[in-house]
Amino acid sequence: MRDLSNDHALLSLNTATVRKQWRLDRIIDECARRGIHAISPWRDQVADVGLETVARLLRTTGVGLSGYCRGGFYPAANTAGLTAALEDNRRAVDEARALDAPCLVLVVGSLPGALQGVPAYTDITRARGEVRDGIAATLEYARTVGMPLAIEPLHPMQAAERACINTLEQALDLCDELDPERSGMLGVAVDVYHVWWDPKLHAQIRRAGAKRLLAYHVCDWLAPTRDLLNDRGMMGDGVIELKTIRREMESAGYAGLCEVEIFSEDWWSRPGEEVLDTCIQRHRSVV
């Protein structure tokens, strides 16, 4: 297993972690100053600053991407909605390409309208079919521009609103169906927050292998957890056995970065400098 204790060369920052403190231009600058050489930005943060400006900032600071967040949200109430989702995913692929991301992360969506509290339908099997078809279409386009897609299985507690792909096994089944040749163009983003509980986690990481393991996200699971979305913990503050999972990832061939992604009202309320410094320290000690 790689030794992270001497530096933070393998640390990436998912920029949602400090989204309430800073705009993306400031985040890139603060990362560069601390020797954090990679980020994973969100589309709305990029749009706020401007795609061209962000691309230029990345070049001048030498900060790269570990992923781009996000495509997905395929299911829709009707054909117009499905078509609009596909078009939006093409734009996401293009943006990822423009920023030289190694992959576009897919949060696939689930019951349309559930996020707004008004689900247009409740048949999760239908949603899963729409997700399958949507990823197939996006993959066809993504292959033409060479942008790998990373399906992120989300925790089952987010199955109604955000993603109807909820286990690594399910994500890999879909990868095998849509990319049986293991081309490297379709894989998974493994976020410990979503999968730590899974009794099949280690076996599925091994099944995935280097070709499918496109991203690795870390944070922690607090006990107790007080909110279904925005109560993630800083690495080391919860119950996830981070080193055990990273060992499995690396044994399976993963050689990429460890991306810190923390949605937390607690950490959003602290100074951004403190958050980044803590990420660096925990990356060296407990990740």
Next chain:
Amino acid sequence: MRDLSNDHALLSLNTATVRKQWRLDRIIDECARRGIHAISPWRDQVADVGLETVARLLRTTGVGLSGYCRGGFYPAANTAGLTAALEDNRRAVDEARALDAPCLVLVVGSLPGALQGVPAYTDITRARGEVRDGIAATLEYARTVGMPLAIEPLHPMQAAERACINTLEQALDLCDELDPERSGMLGVAVDVYHVWWDPKLHAQIRRAGAKRLLAYHVCDWLAPTRDLLNDRGMMGDGVIELKTIRREMESAGYAGLCEVEIFSEDWWSRPGEEVLDTCIQRHRSVV
């Protein structure tokens, strides 16, 4: 599929549903008055009224049990804790026997101390081993008194504190290991709240079959859900496809009751009469 629209003969009430409104003696009386012929009581509610008194009330009112809640919580920080858990589970089996329950429901436990916010360890694999050994020991005793054990897989969002068995597949794997002869003494309690999201749900229900399907619990998943424990919905108010799941259960051979179990600050704040009347109405219309 059985037709529930004409009466509520197949309705059972998990008594946690009105635990904040009434003591258990009152709950039994209110159920009997409404023609609800089965309940699933919790040990603390029974203890409050007294085991003998509860047994007598059940006999005089003609109310039976669909299950007894609960055994489990096996993992512990040390040997003394493990031993104490086994003794407590023997008592739970005896109480279930005294009340003529068809099964003892097991909420198996997970990281010891996590429920109190101070986990004694964080190795969920170790917890799963302690759960396996604990169920094996309880099963040995339960066989001698003829009390079936129903493992209840809990939602992954409760994996740290309450149960490290989190999918139906995982529960059935354990059943196959500890009871390969499918004796009828070890099976599962399928609660839609915990398993509705699972892409393998239907396949695993079929795998379980009549011998392993010992209980069926209903409520609903609200979108959005505001709390990880006490924001369950009344049947029909959420996104779970209840009739689809019941159809799978019955196709697999389940012929038992539909037990309503709703942990909800909302429903606990309403008059108990309203809650029971709503359960009956929804049982006939959407379960």
